[in-house]
Amino acid sequence: MAMAYSELEPLLMSVAVGAIVGLVNEYRKITGSRIFLGLRTSIFTSMLGYVFALLYEKAGYLLLGVAFISITVIAATIYVERARATRSLGATTYVSMFLVFASGILVGMGMYLQGTVISVLVAVLSFYKTQLLNAISRIRREELLALLNLLVISLVILPLLPDKFIGPLGIFNPYEFWFTVVVVAIIFFAQYVTLRVSKRGLLAFTIIGGLISSTTVTLSLIQLSNERREASRSLALNTLLSNVPLALIQVLAAIYFTTYSAQLAAIVAVPTMLIALVLTLLGAIKFKELSPTNIEPPSTPLPILRIVEFAVLLFIITSVAKAIGVLFPSLLPITIFVSALGNALGAVIAVGILYNRSIITLKVAAQLALLSLTAGVIEKAFLSLLSSSWSYRRLVIAGSAALGAFTAVLMYLLGVA
Structure with a gap:
């Protein structure tokens, strides 16, 4: 049978x-x-x-x-x-x-x-x-062009680039550089689609953008706060919540996947996960305020210049940090902190590279990674001054100061301050 x-x-x-x-x-x-x-x-x-x-x-x-x-x-x-x-x-x-x-x-x-x-x-x-x-009938011409450009840079240009280090000291890898461009482009496009599909997609816009740059998200939210003052409180809460992907992805995940050191990741995990937990609880309490209606998507679905600028900035930060780590190690904390004010992800990747090359110790690597987190958190307070909304500035400054102080205390308790 x-x-x-x-x-x-x-x-x-x-x-x-x-x-x-x-x-x-x-x-x-x-x-x-x-x-x-x-x-x-x-x-x-x-x-x-x-x-x-x-x-x-x-x-x-x-x-x-x-x-x-x-x-x-x-x-x-x-x-x-x-x-x-x-x-x-x-x-x-x-x-x-x-x-x-x-x-x-x-x-x-x-x-x-x-x-x-x-x-x-x-x-x-x-x-x-x-x-x-x-x-398909609702797709705009600029959206179709953005999608085609995304396919070109990811499926046509990227496979053609050599995956090897070239130039002085072998610091530039064409494939790695353009791969960064592709990843950033995908996230920018995903942000746009989120707000295009759902007028209540602001929280998703924040979290997706925060995967690569909470700075970019903050600047976008500041622009919205100048246009939609009635939504200032919601935009400020989203700015603070952009620290969740900053902590979990740009710092914790980046330091682990750059070094594959479970010991280093374990040290960094305590502050990053606590910050993420606190902010998640805040988001749960204020959930109804996080996604106001009729928030328009960015005017450009795929801002190529901003995407390339991000990749160039990431390359410069990692290259400068590597050079200073070798030539002037005493200046490294200042360099990492200043770099993280513009791009926390780039600063953390640079820390991981220095640790892999045994230029810095485990403790110093953990210190610098958490220093990058602190810089990424408090920079939002300075950026908020660009907003014309007093309500937005007040909430972001107070929240960023509290989170920055909380991170510093955790670093001290862990013995890496």
Whole structure:
């Protein structure tokens, strides 16, 4: 019985992959769509593919050619007749027929996963056809250009760059530099999409942007505070909450993945996680205030110049910190602190590189990483002075001062101050 089932399993799978598409199309027929690829036709098409797959084992590749010629003739005949009757030249259903047929062949060859995935994708794309067209119709020209630019810099330019260190002292790696550009570009675009899709997406905008630069997020929030004074309190709370990804990602995650030192990460984890916990509790208490309505997205979906500037700044910070760590180690804390005021992530990466090269000790590395966190926190107080909203400035300055003092106390208690 077990053997009999194993022999029938491919046939049953071919029926299943056809039924997935057929059931969806039958539902679409009920709602008024004109589709010839219903339940029975879908199952017959996938089973036909299964039969050709069985015959392929006997006749080889020549039969696969015959198979696709056959399905082409069948689909073309139906397409012509339907086009005459309905005066519609849409070919989506006919392409679906080819894919269902191919799914049946894949199942017959034992590639169940590939056949099933194709069938599911055909069903999903068919079902959400209207929603996809509506979404596409709402895309603006600048958004499409931004998406195309993102694809170019990530899928075209990045693979072409050499992954090796060049230049004086071998400090520049073209691939690593451009990879930073790609990551920053993705996050900028994700921020834009968040506010574009949801007018209450300000908190997500803050957290996503804070993954790479809480400074950039703060400047964006300050600009919004000047335009939307009635939302100053919400924008100030978001500014303080941008310290959560600063602590967990830019400091804790960055120091670990730069050094892979569990001991160093354990020291840094205590202050960073406590700060994140305190801010998360604040966010939970004030959750309703965090995402006011009708906050417009940035005017540019993908600000290329700002993205490249960020990558250049990151490169300069790490390069200068490495040079000072070797030539003037006594000035390193000042250098890291000042660097972190502009880019905490770059400062922490520089600390990790110095630790990997045994230029600084474990204790010094932990001290400098937490010093970067402190700088990243208190810089928001200085940046808030750019806001014309007194309510925004007052809340950000008070919150940043409290968090900075809390970090300093934790550093002292841990013996790394």
